[in-house]
Amino acid sequence: MQARAAIDPAAIRSAYAACRDRLADHPSRLLAEARRMDDETRADAFFVVYESLRVAGPARLPRPLGRSRSFDRAEVSLRVWRDGARLCYQGQPDSADTHQIALADAMTQFQIPVTPWEELESGLLALAQRDAIPDIAASVARARLLAVAPFSVMFRVLCARRGVHRYRQISEVDIAELAHDPAVFAYLVGVAADVFTELEHLRPMQSSIPDEFLTRHHLTAQELLDMRGLQVAPARFRDLMHDISFLAWNFYDSGVAKIGQSAAHLSPESISHLDGFLGHYKTVLQDLERTHFSPAHLAEVTRSLEPRIITRIVSATPTPPGGTSQGPAS
Numbered sequence: 631m632q633a634r635a636a637i638d639p640a641a642i643r644s645a646y647a648a649c650r651d652r653l654a655d656h657p658s659r660l661l662a663e664a665r666r667m668d669d670e671t672r673a674d675a676f677f678v679v680y681e682s683l684r685v686a687g688p689a690r691l692p693r694p695l696g697r698s699r700s701f702d703r704a705e706v707s708l709r710v711w712r713d714g715a716r717l718c719y720q721g722q723p724d725s726a727d728t729h730q731i732a733l734a735d736a737m738t739q740f741q742i743p744v745t746p747w748e749e750l751e752s753g754l755l756a757l758a759q760r761d762a763i764p765d766i767a768a769s770v771a772r773a774r775l776l777a778v779a780p781f782s783v784m785f786r787v788l789c790a791r792r793g794v795h796r797y798r799q800i801s802e803v804d805i806a807e808l809a810h811d812p813a814v815f816a817y818l819v820g821v822a823a824d825v826f827t828e829l830e831h832l833r834p835m836q837s838s839i840p841d842e843f844l845t846r847h848h849l850t851a852q853e854l855l856d857m858r859g860l861q862v863a864p865a866r867f868r869d870l871m872h873d874i875s876f877l878a879w880n881f882y883d884s885g886v887a888k889i890g891q892s893a894a895h896l897s898p899e900s901i902s903h904l905d906g907f908l909g910h911y912k913t914v915l916q917d918l919e920r921t922h923f924s925p926a927h928l929a930e931v932t933r934s935l936e937p938r939i940i941t942r943i944v945s946a947t948p949t950p951p952g953g954t955s956q957g958p959a960s
Contacts, residue, residue: 637723637731637734641731645728645731645732646735653677653681653685658936659906659910659936660684660907660910663903664677666903667899672787675736676784676788679736679783679787682711683747683783686729687711687751690754691704694831694832695832704755705755712751715733716744716747717734719737719743722734736787740786741790741798741799746779747779749774750779752775753776753779754776756772760836762841763840765841766842766843773813774810776817777816777817778814781812782805782806782809785805785809789805789896803895810885811882811885812882812904814881816936818874818878818881821838821839821874822878823918823932823935824932825838825839826929827932829851829854830855835852836851846870847866849867849870859925859926862922863922863923868922872923875919879915886908889901911936914934
């Protein structure tokens, strides 16, 4: 990483404050956890990496997933977004862009690599191109790009040890490995909860549920959509959701075990926040199971669920957070 460009500390503090202001009304359980942090520097860093990876990047997807008017425009906008992150990593943010100023400082403070931005760009492009998800392996591969990449950055911020001048990453813990299973778990919970939202808005009709699962239960996308609003889930739908739930719980159990194995190297505060993040998705999945996967109940769950890495279906077209150098979606 190149030496950070000389930016007045007051400008950096102002940039972080601007980031918090932009996310003040953003519905997120993850940000709610960040607001509980006693360490203001860590919380500031969490806010800005969240904004970049879970708001500014995904907002560049084509409509209706994001705000770009076509795939070509989304591709260009995502490239500008990725290049902005690379400049931040190199310590050369756009001095007129408060998002980049804050992100560059966070990357320096927490030794954050730029690789997750590059991986997320690949995942978002695959999503924009509507690449098929034929089986479980392809679903997990998609989750690695869309969920593990940003979660690994957030976990780096949460787990780093405070040093004299900057934070130090824990050498005894592979943060990317630690984040992997919790992130895949969260992604799969979102796949189950968002099934009707995707089918209602995407044309041609498509779901993030692997084709393997749909074939196993003799379901088509249209048949799934026709079940929307039913109070009692048909047997095929319930069995489909059970398969997704079973897969998700496997990743949850593995993720909890890995956090437990790493606990000796993590601060109590870090463990508390990791538990809080996992607890949100755990509660949502348990809620789905308690209603026996009632299609009518999914809409309620979706409103309370932390979104997957994709943005919520949108129709408005404001410029996403990230400033001019992030490149407006259009």
